[in-house]
Amino acid sequence: MKTQNNISKSKRNYYVDITTLIPFLLLLFTGIIMLIYHTGKPYSESTLGMNGDFWLDTHIVFAIISLVMIVIHLSLHLSWFKKLFTGHLKNKYWVRNLILVIVFLLTLLTSFIPLIFLGESSIATLMLGIHNKLGLLLIVFFLIHLLTYSKWLINMTKKAINRN
Numbered sequence: 001m002k003t004q005n006n007i008s009k010s011k012r013n014y015y016v017d018i019t020t021l022i023p024f025l026l027l028l029f030t031g032i033i034m035l036i037y038h039t040g041k042p043y044s045e046s047t048l049g050m051n052g053d054f055w056l057d058t059h060i061v062f063a064i065i066s067l068v069m070i071v072i073h074l075s076l077h078l079s080w081f082k083k084l085f086t087g088h089l090k091n092k093y094w095v096r097n098l099i100l101v102i103v104f105l106l107t108l109l110t111s112f113i114p115l116i117f118l119g120e121s122s123i124a125t126l127m128l129g130i131h132n133k134l135g136l137l138l139i140v141f142f143l144i145h146l147l148t149y150s151k152w153l154i155n156m157t158k159k160a161i162n163r164n
Contacts, residue, residue: 013076014156020069021146027062028142031135034059038132060115067108093148100141107134 033047033055043052050058074081080091084098091097110131114124146153 020073023062023065027066030059100145103138107138
């Protein structure tokens with residue numbers, strides 16, 4: 001019975017992970033495009049056929065979807081998540097994962113606080129500048145996270161394909 005439960009738990013985690021991965025990759029992609037506008041390109045000019053306002057709106061939509069999916073992803077690993085912050089995690093990747101969570105939270109805060117509370121102020125501009133740099137760091141740690149668990153993802157993908 002325990003083996004069946006572990007298999008279904010792995011399957012559930014896999015489908016949540018894949019569902020989380022797609023909007024998060026689109027968030028990263030639109031974030032890279034937004035860097036073009038944050039370095040001085042006017043929002044009225046097009047990048048890949050769309051103007052800066054389109055890319056900003058799209059980036060925000062994928063940010064919200066990604067946030068919801070990441071919360072779901074982390075809730076499936078709640079005991080792991082608690083151990084991560086209490087120092088009881090015995091995983092050799094715990095430092096990388098802790099840094100990823102911290103960078104993610106800081107990236108989130110430096111975007112949503114200016115967007116929701118600060119408007120066009122100089123503090124908002126400063127925070128969005130920090131957000132840009134943290135976003136690049138987030139990409140690096142996300143890629144490390146993805147590579148760390150790539151063997152599991154590949155094996156689960158093979159199993160999912162062979163079931164169909």
